[in-house]
Amino acid sequence: MRASSEISQPGATDPAHWIALGRLGDRIVAVALDAKADETTRVDLAPPEVAAWVRRRESPSLRWVWSDTPTWYADLLAEGVRVARCHDLRLCHAILRTPGGDGAPGDPSMSRAWDAAAVEVPATAPALFEIEAAATRPSLPEDIEDVLTEFRRQRAAVEAAENPGAIRLLVAAESAGALVAAELRAAGLPWDEAAHDEILTDVLGERDADGVPAKLEDAARRVRIALSDPSASLDSPPKLLRALHRVGVMVDSTSKWELSEHRHPVIEPLLEYKKLSRLQSANGWAWLDEWVHDGRFRPVYMPGGVVTGRWASSGGGALQLPRQLRGAVRADPGWLLVTADVAQLEPRVLAAMSADTALAAAARGRDLYAGIVETGAVPSRADAKIAMLGAMYGATTGDSGRLVPRLRRTFPRAMGLVDAAAATGEGGGVVSTWLGRRSPPPPPEWQAVQARASEPDAAAADETRARRWARDRGRFTRNFIVQGTAAEWALAWMADLRGRLAALPEVGAADAASRSGPVFATRPHLAFFLHDEVIVHVPAAHAERAADAVRDAAATAGRLLFGDFPIDFPLDLRVSRIADKG
DNA sequence: CTCGCACGCGCG
DNA sequence: AAAGCGCGCGTGCGAG
Incomplete structure (x- = not known):
């Protein structure tokens, strides 16, 4: 190993606000920047020295600037190094870039190289800090000068924004989410393979010599008889559709909701077969074998993977785990799980965004749908729920569509906000979340279709098509502002929670070390995230403190986004060894 | 053979 | 009762 040649040694009083990491040939360069992003010191390192150097320079008031969090942080975590804050250039570029921007200095739309898709980091990939890996790195810029240039562009774009405070919060939350995603993968979700196997055997039956489970086989047999x-x-x-038609079941599709409307001896076993076969193919023994190792499910989370700002996932179906399998999520010996989800996150967010004090009051301290019933707007909780979902999704027909106007009378501000977002979308405009994430503009074909429909000689079919597509886009932008703002709340919740968990005491490795890797084996950590839900894995002795951290972080997230507006975010929270039991 | 698409269904 | 938003993935199947 070569000794590091430090171009200048940062002193103990060096006031670095940021340290950017990037490549220079086969070396790694760290550039310390002051609050104005002016360079103060520069250090060049051999790749194997990076983790130890980062550990030494890490501080809660410092933000690490790098091209892409999984690329840089996965190796740090593997070496036992946790950082408090970062600025993820790829993710923040996606937030800050202006489609069709003017390309002026400071406008990140000019830096096209940063539009790269998420970087896949396979579990078996060579470590970043190995020199051989450099040749196989993805297309995202990593050279230190490119990193510094893009960072300065992004800083300028933030300051030039309409609401710099909100955008600053958004890029910080997005970057914190990137750290969380990397840590979730590193720690993994504690998964009891024997419990999973027991659930499968219980539901699907014992497997025969060919691996076919008995109850699945039996359901198939009964369907074929019918x-x-x-x-x-x-x-x-x-x-299957043709076979159903032959016995007189005249369905238009084989979906379960349509089948369940018919009465015929084939229906019951067929629905049973579909249910079992789904479990078998999506989360059966093959899934267990592929995705669970050493007691951990390690999905790949993709922060910002959805246009609204929600996370997506890739591989393992992390965001689609059937509730049926929650019983396989079990804390390590001596540890507990804190499971918490927010009740009715999206309508609460809508109440706050629109400053609808009537809706906020209906939500306060209780089930929001019960509160809506108490206003007299609708007769039952079930009506309140489908009316509210219909309002946020843009339902126009059915029970949902009929109930929405009642909400419009009772909560005019909240409904006015989503209606306005829909109108903007129908007109081809762009809408924004509370913190300023913009919806994508309509594609050129959309514009062309609308233009054609408004020409004097437009055919009726052109007009119908244009109108339908405009309405589709209206429903998208209507939902975008709510789903996207809910995602921002969830990011703020996790970012704050992550800091609180890091401040809790560690346990001694001899006492109750878990299998969560070098950073998390002895301290509470996030283990799962699903849009409005978290699971924290925590040494049993600290479970109550972790539960308080989860609640306090939710309150903090609400204040961060909405200040003093009187909206609360009550949690359904449980502390247990198994994720599905109290 | 591989690839892309539709379907159906899991999650919020 | 099953439409109105956002996803990922396994399966079958036709196109190349």
Whole structure:
């Protein structure tokens, strides 16, 4: 190993606000920047020295600037190094770039190289800090000068924004989310393989020599009897549809909701077959074998993977785990799980965004839908729920569509906000979340179709098509502002929670070390996230303090986004060893 | 053979 | 009762 040649040694009083990491040939360069992003010192390091150097320079008041969090942080975590804050250039670029921007200095739309998609970091990839890996790095810029240039552009874009305070909060929250995602993968979700196997065997039955579970086989047999077709294909929708038609079940599709409207001996076993076969193919033994190792499920989370700002996931279906399998999520011995989800996050966010004090009052301290019933707007909780969902999704027909006007009378401000977002979208405009994430503009074809429909000689079909597409986009922008702001609240919640958990005491490795890797084996950590829900894995002795941290972080997130506006975010919170039991 | 798409269903 | 938003993934199947 070469000794590091430090171009200038930062002293103990060096007031670095940021340290940017980037490459220079086969070296790693760290550039310390002051509050104005002016360079103060520069250090060049051999890749194997990076983790130890970062550990030494880490401080809660410092923000690490790097191209892409999984690329840089996964290796740090593997080496036992946790950082408090970062600025993820790829994610923040996506927030700050202006489609069709003028390309002026400071406008990040000019830095196209940063539009790269998320970088996949396979579990088996060579470590970043190994020199050989450099050749296989992705297309995202990593050279230190590119990193510094983009960082300065982004800083300028933030300051030039309409509401710099909100955008500053958004890029900080987005970057914190990137740290959380990397840590969630590093720590993993504690998963009891034996419990999972027990659930599968219980639901699907014992597997025969060919690996076919008995109850699945039995359901298939009963379906074929009811169809009077011993060789009927049950997994091909077109073939199954024809077989159903032959026995007089005249459905238009093979979806379960349509099937359940019919009465015929084939319906019950077919619905059973579909349910079992889904569990088998999506989260059966093959999934367990592929995705769970050493007692951990390690999904790949993709922060910012959805246009609204929600996370997506890639591999393992992390965001679609059936509730049926929650019983396999079990804390390590001596540890507990704190499971918390926010009740009715989206309507609460809507109440705050629109400053609708009537809706906020209906929500306060209780079930929001019960509060809506108390206003007299609708007769039952079920009505309140489908009316509210209909308002946020843009329902126009059915029970939901009929109930929305009642909400419009009772909560005119909240409904006015989503209606306005829909109108903007229908007109081809761009809407923004509370903190300023912009919806994508309509594609050029959309514009062309609208233009054609408004020409004097437009055909009726052109007008119909244009109108339908405009309405589709209206429903998208209507939902965008609410879903996106809810995602921002969740990021703020996790970012604050992450800091509170890091401040809790560690346990001694001899007492109750878990299998959560070098950073998290002895301290409470986030283990799962699902839009409005978190699971924290915590040494049993600190479970109550972790639960308080989860609640306090929710309150803090509400104040961070909405200040003094009187909206609360009550949690359903449980402390348990198994994620599905109290 | 691989690839892209539609379907259906899991999650919020 | 099952439409109104956002996703990922396994499966079958036709196109190349």
